[in-house]
Amino acid sequence: MTFMPDGNSNSKNVKTLKIVQSEVQSTNKIALSVDCVIFGFDENKLKVLLIRSDMKKFQSKWSLLGDLVKPEEDIDSAAYRILKQRTGLDHLYLEQVHTFGSINRHPGGRVVSVAYYSLINIQHHKLKILDNELHWHDVDSVTDLAFDHQEIFDTCYTRLQKRVQEHPLGFSLLPNKFSLRELQNLYEAILGVKLDRRNFRKKFFAMDFLIDLDEIEENVPHRPGKLYKFNYSKYEKRNKKWIGIDF
Amino acid sequence: MTFMPDGNSNSKNVKTLKIVQSEVQSTNKIALSVDCVIFGFDENKLKVLLIRSDMKKFQSKWSLLGDLVKPEEDIDSAAYRILKQRTGLDHLYLEQVHTFGSINRHPGGRVVSVAYYSLINIQHHKLKILDNELHWHDVDSVTDLAFDHQEIFDTCYTRLQKRVQEHPLGFSLLPNKFSLRELQNLYEAILGVKLDRRNFRKKFFAMDFLIDLDEIEENVPHRPGKLYKFNYSKYEKRNKKWIGIDF
DNA sequence: CTGCAAATGTGTAAAATTTACACAAAGTAG
DNA sequence: CTACTTTGTGTAAATTTTACACATTTGCAG
Numbered sequence: 096m097t098f099m100p101d102g103n104s105n106s107k108n109v110k111t112l113k114i115v116q117s118e119v120q121s122t123n124k125i126a127l128s129v130d131c132v133i134f135g136f137d138e139n140k141l142k143v144l145l146i147r148s149d150m151k152k153f154q155s156k157w158s159l160l161g162d163l164v165k166p167e168e169d170i171d172s173a174a175y176r177i178l179k180q181r182t183g184l185d186h187l188y189l190e191q192v193h194t195f196g197s198i199n200r201h202p203g204g205r206v207v208s209v210a211y212y213s214l215i216n217i218q219h220h221k222l223k224i225l226d227n228e229l230h231w232h233d234v235d236s237v238t239d240l241a242f243d244h245q246e247i248f249d250t251c252y253t254r255l256q257k258r259v260q261e262h263p264l265g266f267s268l269l270p271n272k273f274s275l276r277e278l279q280n281l282y283e284a285i286l287g288v289k290l291d292r293r294n295f296r297k298k299f300f301a302m303d304f305l306i307d308l309d310e311i312e313e314n315v316p317h318r319p320g321k322l323y324k325f326n327y328s329k330y331e332k333r334n335k336k337w338i339g340i341d342f
Numbered sequence: 343m344t345f346m347p348d349g350n351s352n353s354k355n356v357k358t359l360k361i362v363q364s365e366v367q368s369t370n371k372i373a374l375s376v377d378c379v380i381f382g383f384d385e386n387k388l389k390v391l392l393i394r395s396d397m398k399k400f401q402s403k404w405s406l407l408g409d410l411v412k413p414e415e416d417i418d419s420a421a422y423r424i425l426k427q428r429t430g431l432d433h434l435y436l437e438q439v440h441t442f443g444s445i446n447r448h449p450g451g452r453v454v455s456v457a458y459y460s461l462i463n464i465q466h467h468k469l470k471i472l473d474n475e476l477h478w479h480d481v482d483s484v485t486d487l488a489f490d491h492q493e494i495f496d497t498c499y500t501r502l503q504k505r506v507q508e509h510p511l512g513f514s515l516l517p518n519k520f521s522l523r524e525l526q527n528l529y530e531a532i533l534g535v536k537l538d539r540r541n542f543r544k545k546f547f548a549m550d551f552l553i554d555l556d557e558i559e560e561n562v563p564h565r566p567g568k569l570y571k572f573n574y575s576k577y578e579k580r581n582k583k584w585i586g587i588d589f
Numbered sequence: 590c591t592g593c594a595a596a597t598g599t600g601t602a603a604a605a606t607t608t609a610c611a612c613a614a615a616g617t618a619g
Numbered sequence: 620c621t622a623c624t625t626t627g628t629g630t631a632a633a634t635t636t637t638a639c640a641c642a643t644t645t646g647c648a649g
Contacts, residue, residue: 124413125374127443127454166371166452170443194441194456196374196417205413207374209441260587276625288585293628294608302589317624318615330589338535339636340507340545342577523596540599541637564595565644586607 128208129174130161130244132192132251133182135217135231136268141284142217142231143248144181145240149227152202153241157232159248161208174211183223188214188267190258192251200243212251214267259285263304266325274312274320275299304330375455376421377408377442377491379498380429381481382464383515388481388531389464390495391428394474399449400488404479406495408455421458430470435461435514439501440494447490459498461514506532510551513572521559521567522546551577 133144145157160181164173171189178187189211196207222229237248259265265281266273279295299305305323312319380391392404407428411420418436425434436458443454469476484495506512512528513520526542546552552570559566 125372125411127372127374164372164443164454167445169445170441170454191440193438194417196411196456198414198416207411207417209443260585261589263589274626282587286585290585291609292626293610296627297629298587298607304589315625316617318617318626320626333589335589338507338533338537340529342508342510342549342551342580342582521597538638539597540639543598544600545636562596563646565597565646567597 124205126204126206127164127170128161128206129164129170129177130159130195130208130210130247131174131177132159132210132212132248133178134212134214134234134255134268136281136284137217137231139280139284141234141268143234143237144222144229145232145237146229147227148241150202150241156239156241157237157244158241159244160229163206164209170209174209174213178213178215181223181229182215182220184215184220188264190254192254193247195243195247197243208247210247210251212255214255214264216268216270218270256286263325263327263330272308272310272322272324274322276320278323371452373451373453374411374417375408375453376411376417376424377406377455377457377494378421378424379406379439379457379459379495380425381459381461381502381515382478383528383531384464384478386527386531388515389478390481390484391469391476392479392484392487393476395488396474397449397488403486403488404484404491405488406491407476410453411456417456421456421460425460425462428470428476429462429467431462431467435511437501437505439498442490442494444490455494457494457498459502461502461511463515463517465517503533510572510574510577519555519557519569519571521569523567525570 135142135144144160146160148154148156148158160177162173162177164170168176171191174189174191175185175187178189179185190213192210192212194207194209198205200206200208217231234252237245239245240248255264259282265278265285268281269277275296278299279290279292282295283290304326306326308322308324310322312322382389382391391407393407395401395403395405407424409420409424411417415423418438421436421438422432422434425436426432437460439457439459441454441456445452447453447455464478481499484492486492487495502511506529512525512532515528516524522543525546526537526539529542530537551573553573555569555571557569559569
């Protein structure tokens with residue numbers, strides 16, 4: 096990181112940075128879209144929902160689900176709209192990640208796209224509008240997406256990996272009732288690591304946010320595990336302030 | 343977090359989610375801007391650069407520095423442009439944080455704004471274009487900004503607090519050569535906590551990214567401290583992968 | 590020159606956390 | 620009833636974090 100004090104900045108070109116009505120309405124060159132990285136978890140693999148691009152330039156490439164934001168629509172609402180259209184589900188975990196606005200990212204013109212990721216419980220949904228081969232892909236096999244969607248996907252996946260370690264997101268990918276084994280499989284799939292079973296359990300029990308449902312798994316060909324759910328309301332009340340400088 | 347499997351989604355209203363040229367160019371209702379939260383560090387206080395809003399509706403309120411993104415300009419470039427205009431500095435630390443797009447966030451029309459924060463070394467710059475009372479404010483005293491700028495500011499400040507603990511950003515706020523005391527003051531100011539001096543030193547020396555310059559402070563009315571700089575190139579080569587689930 | 594004020598520089602012991610690791614019990618399938 | 624698979628559990632060692640005190644260096648006032 097370097098510093099270049101520069102007395103020669105182009106001060107003359109600066110207009111007052113006020114945005115007035117006329118200016119807003121005449122700015123008609125930038126379109127706004129949202130793209131959603133929709134994650135699911137099935138058969139111990141982390142999945143992402145993709146669709147075939149229907150732009151010729153990207154024929155045969157997969158792409159994320161997205162759409163233009165409507166003029167009278169909040170950005171978050173646009174993302175929810177896409178999720179609902181495709182999965183039929185409401186009230187999903189949804190997090191804005193980054194806005195991608197390279198000038199030439201979209202061949203159809205200047206389109207700035209706000210990227211979100213969402214976590215859905217694969218058992219609880221049925222895909223809607225099955226056009227363009229909409230379906231779930233293993234995250235490991237996601238390469239060479241259309242547009243700049245590979246970069247968007249990578250950014251969102253990295254964010255998820257970070258975030259899931261610090262916040263109780265992961266439960267959104269699981270059934271309401273889950274075993275500790277399922278929870279561990281989830282973390283292993285998201286983070287791409289193997290974890291020690293005893294230490295994993297110890298850690299979660301120590302956090303004390305799991306509610307023991309006094310139920311056990313059914314239809315497993317071995318000793319069934321106990322089922323738990325996550326105690327969101329207890330979690331909300333916690334106020335941990337974490338100071339731990341470390342690069 | 344609840345789940346509402348919903349077979350009744352409005353599938354009929356869905357059009358194919360392709361964005362075609364005509365559509366992009368006819369979407370002329372959304373303007374795109376950037377807003378910058380510019381942080382500085384002076385006299386052991388974290389500061390932010392604000393300007394008086396020149397919209398009547400917000401008279402006398404402070405606001406962030408921002409401008410519309412030009413049709414042929416990357417979003418990041420727009421943010422850099424503002425920084426350069428105002429501080430004369432180039433090559434600043436700049437991080438995109440979040441995009442704010444509530445329908446009515448701007449009285450002049452629909453304006454979606456991409457928020458950034460930047461870290462600058464206050465000694466190394468002179469403010470440019472001193473219109474509208476542009477100047478530095480203590481972050482503690484920042485309240486009731488114009489537009490939704492308070493929310494933007496809070497989001498960016500929170501992000502900085504998080505980020506500075508995990509990445510070597512803070513050095514961008516300090517002179518090239520700094521003492522450990524200055525570094526500790528910086529962290530204390532950003533995080534709003536007191537830290538143990540011996541443990542703070544121990545931690546930074548253990549990371550082993552500080553280069554001892556064999557120089558000492560001058561013009562201090564007490565025993566001078568040694569000066570260091572941060573070893574960015576060594577830091578870049580490190581590949582720490584951190585697994586530590588904890589909410 | 591002396592003494593005072595202020596901040597630097599340094600180590601250790603206790604506490605807390607993290608890691609590695611093994612065996613008995615519960616269920617299913619044949 | 621046997622073999623197989625996975626659950627459920629504890630402890631000792633290693634590591635990391637925390638709390639804490641004193642001698643040293645400099646500037647400054649007298």
